[in-house]
Amino acid sequence: MKQWPHWRGTRLPRSLLSLQPSTSRVFSTAKPLRHDPRIRDLGRLIHDDYATIRETYATPKYPIVLAHGLFGFSELRVSPLLPTIEYWNGIKQVLTANNCTVITATVPPSGSIEERAAKLAADILAQTTAASLPSAQDADGHATTTPPAVNIIAHSMGGLDARYMISLLRPSGIRIASLVTIATPHRGSSFADYLVERGAGPLHLPRLYGVIRRAGLGTSAFGQLTTRYMREEFNPRVRDDEAVRYFSYGAAIDEPPLLGAFRLPHGVVDKREGENDGLPFGFDQLVESREVDGEGVDGHEEDV
Template sequence: LVAYPDLAPAAAAGEPLVPVLESSQGEAAVVALEVPRSGEFALHVAPLDDEAGGTYDLELRCLSGCERETTRFPTVWVHGWTGFENIGPLEYFFGVRDHIEPLGYPLSVAVLDPYNSSEVRGGQLAEQVDEFMVEWRARKIDLIGHSQGGIDSRYVISTLGYGDRVSALLTIASPHHGTYITDLALGLAPGAAEEALSFLLNLLGAVTAQAKSDAKASFYSLSEAYMEGEFNPQNPDDPGVHYISYTGRTCAAIDFLDPKKMCNDYVDPLIVLGYDILKVARGPNDGLVTIESAMWGEFRGEMIADHIDEVGQIGGITDADFDHL
């Protein structure tokens, strides 16, 4: 009997992946098996009669599609603010699916509330991870989170106990130590709160009362006060998960007058105010998150990109020195 572990009972009842094999002890049997994706798979090999016992020597050989690239486990991509999988021709992770799927990489894209607390978004993500794992017949998955998506993923791993189902978490510009601009907007730090709040609400397109309420819940979830005072102590890293982080760094036009500050990326006009606020208060940043705050686990460095460029927006147009793919 050869079957996927979750289908072993049904296979024993007459629905195996391949016809039940009949061979005498010591004889070799050849099984041709076509799997639906690249990467790691678990197969259940057992005698039909549970009491029969048996030992097996297995040899695996790839016959077709052997050139396909893959990660060991499927990847689940988790968006940040105002996220989506598709809006018309636009994808949040612009062009990523079309670029890596043909190479062989199995991936799914989570669709969460555009903005809300990490507790709410994390619950939504956990439900979708369960569905993706069944869809991919995966023992584990890798999470890739941009911005708040990385914080939501940490919540799923630690608070919701998904460390046994997640092999690695890769975060891109996630504010692991909070982002000062949300503290400012909510009045948790002294300064121009009204200006910061208006900037963030306009950036997110939050115009209705409910949207503004959800947006403020998201802002609090990403504040320095909450991340350092509550979230990080309550969500320690799972020792069984590999944590990796990247982030972007951008500059304003005036920075190019000083070679020491020049970084070869012009901040997008949409987030230039965020860049200016963070630069003065906290230092180098990507327009919404500082480099220091984005560091978590194994930090692999900076990209020449602002927060929008990092995922190929808008519509795949990024600065000439940065190709997000």
């Protein structure tokens, strides 16, 4: 029997879940998660809170920004003869069909967090300006000087870019209402250690940096995804913004097939950390996470 991933993290606000499938389906875990010390400080652990996909979901109040991960893109056209490849294939279309305003950012595929965060901010500002999003209004419906707000959904390294942008860049002209990270290595990736740290694994990736640069790609991202960098440099500097709602999701899968593409990273991370999703630079681990329940103190949906 196929086992679906075990989803974990802090609770996602209902208004950010905008999928609208034609039929209801139930996804549940086939076995309970063993205790995982990596997520002991995340607050309440969710299991199957959202296992049932509903017919309809509320449309979020603010636009959704989709921020891709390492080696990601918004759209990629390999050849004029082939269809365009989309990083968020199907997701943008479903959100748009549910009356969501969707912004897709494109940042340097393997650039540094600083470079990627700056480009993420520039893309958000450019696209919100082009879309002529309305500014915030006061209780009487009058426009205020508060800039328009957005929700960010970030995958993998995109979550680190967004955290850096929110905490240190603080772009003017836009307000971040919430950040949802999916499979973001907030405490670094053991597989990045395996590739980058000398003696940690058989492949010392820095030997290939010259080849990667000649291909027109950056190399700064790899060293910044290590557990040492995140522990000693990134997380001490990049702190949560109290005005932003933070949410986090991750997953764990059983051992991939013998010839599966994710068998090596899954095995490396499983040996060093425990259960993981098999993605080379994935598994969500939030720093300074605060438990939130998707509702305001008065029981109404939060302002996202």
